[in-house]
Amino acid sequence: MPPHRARRIPEATVARLPVYLQILVEQTELGVESISSDGLAELGGVNAAKVRKDLSYLGSYGTRGVGYEVDYLVYQIRRELGLDHDWPVVIVGAGNLGQALAGYGGFNDRGFPVAGIVDIDDAKVDTLVGGVRVRPMSELSQIVASRNVSIGVVATPPASAQDAADRLVKAGVTSILNFAPVLLSVPVGVTVRKVDMAVELQILSYHEQRRASAAAAGTGGQLHAVPDEGRRGVSA
Amino acid sequence: MPPHRARRIPEATVARLPVYLQILVEQTELGVESISSDGLAELGGVNAAKVRKDLSYLGSYGTRGVGYEVDYLVYQIRRELGLDHDWPVVIVGAGNLGQALAGYGGFNDRGFPVAGIVDIDDAKVDTLVGGVRVRPMSELSQIVASRNVSIGVVATPPASAQDAADRLVKAGVTSILNFAPVLLSVPVGVTVRKVDMAVELQILSYHEQRRASAAAAGTGGQLHAVPDEGRRGVSA
DNA sequence: CATTGTGAAGCGTTTCACAGCC
DNA sequence: GGCTGTGAAACGCTTCACAATG
Numbered sequence: 001m002p003p004h005r006a007r008r009i010p011e012a013t014v015a016r017l018p019v020y021l022q023i024l025v026e027q028t029e030l031g032v033e034s035i036s037s038d039g040l041a042e043l044g045g046v047n048a049a050k051v052r053k054d055l056s057y058l059g060s061y062g063t064r065g066v067g068y069e070v071d072y073l074v075y076q077i078r079r080e081l082g083l084d085h086d087w088p089v090v091i092v093g094a095g096n097l098g099q100a101l102a103g104y105g106g107f108n109d110r111g112f113p114v115a116g117i118v119d120i121d122d123a124k125v126d127t128l129v130g131g132v133r134v135r136p137m138s139e140l141s142q143i144v145a146s147r148n149v150s151i152g153v154v155a156t157p158p159a160s161a162q163d164a165a166d167r168l169v170k171a172g173v174t175s176i177l178n179f180a181p182v183l184l185s186v187p188v189g190v191t192v193r194k195v196d197m198a199v200e201l202q203i204l205s206y207h208e209q210r211r212a213s214a215a216a217a218g219t220g221g222q223l224h225a226v227p228d229e230g231r232r233g234v235s236a
Numbered sequence: 237m238p239p240h241r242a243r244r245i246p247e248a249t250v251a252r253l254p255v256y257l258q259i260l261v262e263q264t265e266l267g268v269e270s271i272s273s274d275g276l277a278e279l280g281g282v283n284a285a286k287v288r289k290d291l292s293y294l295g296s297y298g299t300r301g302v303g304y305e306v307d308y309l310v311y312q313i314r315r316e317l318g319l320d321h322d323w324p325v326v327i328v329g330a331g332n333l334g335q336a337l338a339g340y341g342g343f344n345d346r347g348f349p350v351a352g353i354v355d356i357d358d359a360k361v362d363t364l365v366g367g368v369r370v371r372p373m374s375e376l377s378q379i380v381a382s383r384n385v386s387i388g389v390v391a392t393p394p395a396s397a398q399d400a401a402d403r404l405v406k407a408g409v410t411s412i413l414n415f416a417p418v419l420l421s422v423p424v425g426v427t428v429r430k431v432d433m434a435v436e437l438q439i440l441s442y443h444e445q446r447r448a449s450a451a452a453a454g455t456g457g458q459l460h461a462v463p464d465e466g467r468r469g470v471s472a
Numbered sequence: 473c474a475t476t477g478t479g480a481a482g483c484g485t486t487t488c489a490c491a492g493c494c
Numbered sequence: 495g496g497c498t499g500t501g502a503a504a505c506g507c508t509t510c511a512c513a514a515t516g
Contacts, residue, residue: 082445209318
């Protein structure tokens with residue numbers, strides 16, 4: 001029996017594993033070979049108990065009294081996240097955002113090479129963005145099939161986003177990262193994650209607004225009891 | 237006593253209010269004047285009880301047996317989120333992403349005009365992106381002060397992100413939207429939200445990987461019991 | 473009588489606290 | 495002695511279910 005039958009990892013933990021991974025890789029580059037839950041917690045901006053619980057879902061890979069071996073943990077997290085191989089992605093929409101994403105190193109570097117970027121607008125086709133040639137929508141299926149793409153990125157205007165998603169799904173994509181501010185409707189079995197920058201700004205606006213009205217009300221009111229620590233604020 | 241003493245709204249609710257707001261605005265444009273929690277839930281991809289609970293934090297603005305008046309709800313959500321006025325933002329970093337953000341309509345349109353975009357690299361200064369001229373870092377404070385900016389966007393490479401945040405804070409910004417894959421350290425009282433696209437892709441990778449190993453194991457295995465509904469998948 | 477508003481139950485996540493182990 | 499791994503408590507969010515009500 002393998003060390004761990006595919007356990008179910010809580011979504012909240014899955015969302016933090018990439019953060020730990022990034023930190024661990026940085027530590028490797030700095031020559032650090034071992035790290036404690038405390039150390040990792042500090043670097044990740046979370047608390048140590050959470051780190052230990054999170055890592056415990058992967059298995060018992062730490063050494064009591066010592067900590068975790070950085071290399072080994074990197075390996076295990078990568079394996080669990082399916083990052084032991086690259087996941088080519090296809091981007092639909094070559095506007096501002098699509099172009100930025102195609103050119104953004106963070107994609108290519110971290111295991112998500114851009115297999116292609118397509119646009120319905122023929123005027124955009126054949127222009128170069130970030131070293132990638134924009135291709136016509138008609139080639140989407142072929143890109144997905146030939147490069148074995150399972151992750152698609154929707155970077156179109158809102159009005160075209162559902163159409164983009166439909167095409168991606170039809171082409172065989174089973175995960176979508178959606179940057180358009182609309183709810184995508186997809187078949188069961190397809191995973192969608194949405195990143196909406198306007199929503200993020202509106203959440204910040206809420207906090208700003210609260211601060212403002214708090215200040216207006218009780219002048220003596222401290223927002224949070226300041227925990228004698230120079231830095232670190234609300235991080236949500 | 238005013239209808240509502242500044243109640244504390246759960247973070248989860250705050251994160252959904254912008255989504256409801258968007259939908260309601262769209263409905264207004266379609267001429268819809270009234271909407272039920274069921275209708276709003278459907279359009280927002282959540283369940284009706286959640287909609288009602290969420291809206292109840294704003295006050296009792298619905299009518300039993302009828303629903304919610306769209307206009308009035310828009311007004312109340314805007315007020316609660318502090319969207320009754322614009323929040324000019326300043327972008328630090330005029331690389332791929334910074335440029336895309338400056339040019340992205342979704343920012344300007346939805347109440348967050350770009351007050352300025354700055355970069356440390358003098359080679360980028362004075363170039364035009366999205367109709368905005370890139371300005372030198374030295375002008376950051378002045379932009380923040382003169383346009384009364386309280387929200388900053390960090391769109392620099394990871395290595396410069398902390399420096400960018402420090403400068404924003406020193407200039408007087410109290411909320412930061414961080415696109416760099418690093419944990420920003422800021423004084424208490426400053427709110428940071430992080431958007432990390434690599435993290436999003438890695439979460440999708442996890443789900444893809446699970447699907448793959450599930451398929452490899454029990455061939456008969458359906459991922460989720462398919463709830464006889466044509467569309468709608470995991471949306472996290 | 474359709475639909476809201478909301479206590480109360482249910483559930484997933486976080487945190488505590490300490491036994492287990494190197 | 496120091497640090498992990500983990501039951502159990504605490505917490506916050508979601509969902510249920512129904513009384514309140516226009």
